[in-house]
Amino acid sequence: MRLLYVFLLILAVRLASVFVVQTYYVPDEYWQSLEVAHKITFGYGYLTWEWVQGIRSYVYPLLIAGLYKLLALLHLDSVQLLVLLPRILQATLTAYSDYRFFVWTGKRKWALFLVLVPWFWFYTGSRTLANTLEASLTTIALSYFPWFGEGTGYLWSAAICCFLRPTAAVIWLPLSLYHLRKSRQNVVELILKRFVLIGLLVASLGVAIDTYWHGRLIVTPYEFLKYNIFNNIGSFYGSHPWYWYFTVGLPTVLGINTLPFIFGVMETVKKSEKFAVSKQLLITIFLTLLVLSAVEHKEFRFVSPLLPLCLYVAADALSKWSYRASSTILWTTALVILVGNIIPAWYLSTVHQKGPIELMPKLREIAQDYRDEREHRANILFLMPCHSTPYYSHIHENVTMRFLTCEPNLDKKEQYKDEADRFFENPVHWINSNIPVHPLTAQPSHLVLFDPLAENISVFLRNYRLLHRIEHAEVTRLEGLQALADEWSQAVGAQSPNLVSLLQHRQSRTGRSILVYQRLKKGEENAFNRGGNEDEPDVHDHPGLEELPPAEENQFN
Numbered sequence: 001m002r003l004l005y006v007f008l009l010i011l012a013v014r015l016a017s018v019f020v021v022q023t024y025y026v027p028d029e030y031w032q033s034l035e036v037a038h039k040i041t042f043g044y045g046y047l048t049w050e051w052v053q054g055i056r057s058y059v060y061p062l063l064i065a066g067l068y069k070l071l072a073l074l075h076l077d078s079v080q081l082l083v084l085l086p087r088i089l090q091a092t093l094t095a096y097s098d099y100r101f102f103v104w105t106g107k108r109k110w111a112l113f114l115v116l117v118p119w120f121w122f123y124t125g126s127r128t129l130a131n132t133l134e135a136s137l138t139t140i141a142l143s144y145f146p147w148f149g150e151g152t153g154y155l156w157s158a159a160i161c162c163f164l165r166p167t168a169a170v171i172w173l174p175l176s177l178y179h180l181r182k183s184r185q186n187v188v189e190l191i192l193k194r195f196v197l198i199g200l201l202v203a204s205l206g207v208a209i210d211t212y213w214h215g216r217l218i219v220t221p222y223e224f225l226k227y228n229i230f231n232n233i234g235s236f237y238g239s240h241p242w243y244w245y246f247t248v249g250l251p252t253v254l255g256i257n258t259l260p261f262i263f264g265v266m267e268t269v270k271k272s273e274k275f276a277v278s279k280q281l282l283i284t285i286f287l288t289l290l291v292l293s294a295v296e297h298k299e300f301r302f303v304s305p306l307l308p309l310c311l312y313v314a315a316d317a318l319s320k321w322s323y324r325a326s327s328t329i330l331w332t333t334a335l336v337i338l339v340g341n342i343i344p345a346w347y348l349s350t351v352h353q354k355g356p357i358e359l360m361p362k363l364r365e366i367a368q369d370y371r372d373e374r375e376h377r378a379n380i381l382f383l384m385p386c387h388s389t390p391y392y393s394h395i396h397e398n399v400t401m402r403f404l405t406c407e408p409n410l411d412k413k414e415q416y417k418d419e420a421d422r423f424f425e426n427p428v429h430w431i432n433s434n435i436p437v438h439p440l441t442a443q444p445s446h447l448v449l450f451d452p453l454a455e456n457i458s459v460f461l462r463n464y465r466l467l468h469r470i471e472h473a474e475v476t477r478l479e480g481l482q483a484l485a486d487e488w489s490q491a492v493g494a495q496s497p498n499l500v501s502l503l504q505h506r507q508s509r510t511g512r513s514i515l516v517y518q519r520l521k522k523g524e525e526n527a528f529n530r531g532g533n534e535d536e537p538d539v540h541d542h543p544g545l546e547e548l549p550p551a552e553e554n555q556f557n
């Protein structure tokens with residue numbers, strides 16, 4: 001009975017995060033899961049290059065596609081439910097994994113407290129990210145791991161984890177070896193009858209699913225490693241110094257929980273015989289961080305599967321310590337940890353980068369209702385860094401949309417620049433060569449951009465009027481958490497020229513607000529723009545749109 005209450009409490013917190021977390025974190029939350037599921041179920045949606053090359057597994061999108069299909073059959077496929085239900089699904093899985101964490105740690109109060117409060121887990125626990133799935137599967141596997149006694153149930157969850165995200169092997173290799181070393185069973189039998197058998201079953205099921213959906217025989221984990229590690233494609237998306245996970249990555253993800261974690265590390269090192277499990281976990285954490293550090297492209301979310309391991313170390317030490325601490329100290333500690341987590345959780349979940357999430361219902365309305373003078377539906381162009389917003393999964397109308405792509409240099413071309421880079425190098429030039437001048441109705445009906453760009457393309461915008469201005473982030477200089485930490489790592493001396501240029505790029509590409517423009521219809525005066533831009537220089541200083549050379553190539557439609 002008590003366990004049921006604990007589960008309901010955890011579930012309540014996770015479901016609350018579905019509704020509280022209304023900000024944008026990383027593109028993968030939408031582009032690698034919802035978008036793919038939408039394409040599978042409704043026939044339209046955008047598949048990024050990862051899906052064309054086949055480096056991702058369809059397993060997770062298929063789960064979501066199942067939900068979508070069910071909604072479609074019941075005629076309940078409203079965009080609100082398409083957005084909400086996958087998050088509720090992930091939040092429920094996260095809640096179950098938290099519950100397993102509680103059971104694994106011996107059902108102690110500190111464990112429950114520490115798994116409920118981390119700001120990062122609140123922020124990402126209900127997001128449809130492969131990393132969130134990986135973290136919850138890791139926790140479930142850890143809770144079935146034979147820390148004491150025998151058992152191989154954990155292998156299922158661990159194998160699925162490794163299939164979906166091959167990097168998870170870094171955690172499971174040392175732990176499997178530990179299991180084999182301490183098990184009293186016959187090692188050869190254990191390997192053949194359990195490890196190999198379960199591994200093969202999970203792999204063949206995964207390969208079968210992916211082969212069917214990719215339309216060719218494909219082992220996605222192999223393709224993933226090939227592209228990300230051997231070809232170092234990831235570094236295209238930014239690189240960091242090798243020690244970044246130790247100085248910035250893990251401390252940020254843990255936040256204030258770094259303090260109990262460090263306490264746990266010290267206790268474990270001092271009295272390793274009393275903390276046998278923690279000791280093993282620390283070795284695993286350290287090895288994993290070392291391997292992750294060898295890859296140039298680093299992100300916070302890549303350490304999320306380590307979160308349960310770190311929390312175990314902290315909870316174990318705090319539980320033992322709490323027998324000797326006074327209740328005042330206990331309550332103070334808990335309060336400090338709670339407040340230290342609530343502040344970043346609140347800020348990042350409700351304020352920072354909320355623009356894209358508020359934007360999508362407005363675009364959805366446009367996609368549904370807008371008709372131009374020729375009764376054409378909306379035709380939306382995103383002049384933003386690639387994947388700055390969710391896409392068809394949040395629109396659920398088959399209208400034409402286009403964004404600036406940012407595919408890595410797959411063909412190994414020299415002097416390669418992706419479309420977004422080419423655009424931001426010279427926006428006016430890109431517009432002239434990609435968007436037809438005549439007739440006006442061939443131009444996109446709507447434009448979505450960050451505010452600083454409006455000035456640069458003001459001539460082009462003369463045919464448009466501002467429809468919406470949506471608050472995005474209060475700091476213009478930083479694009480998200482990643483950039484915040486880049487700043488930080490610069491401050492602690494981790495400066496690299498690469499990082500500086502990356503930041504400068506970002507500064508000029510995003511902004512405080514997101515603007516939505518609508519093309520003027522015949523007879524509509526364009527006084528809107530003029531009125532809004534009093535300080536704009538005389539329009540005769542700019543070449544008029546009419547005088548521009550005709551577009552060389554019209555790639556728009």
Ligand SMILES: *[C@@H]1O[C@H](CO)[C@@H](O)[C@H](O)[C@H]1NC(C)=O
Binds near residue numbers: 042044398
């Ligand atoms: C969506 O629209 C495109 C372009 O108009 C069309 O080719 C495609 O068949 C449509 N897809 C669906 C599923 O309606």
Ligand SMILES: *[C@@H]1O[C@H](CO)[C@@H](O)[C@H](O)[C@H]1NC(C)=O
Binds near residue numbers: 426
């Ligand atoms: C836009 O114009 C400003 C000021 O003229 C300039 O600093 C900035 O680099 C331009 N941005 C782009 C993307 O061209």
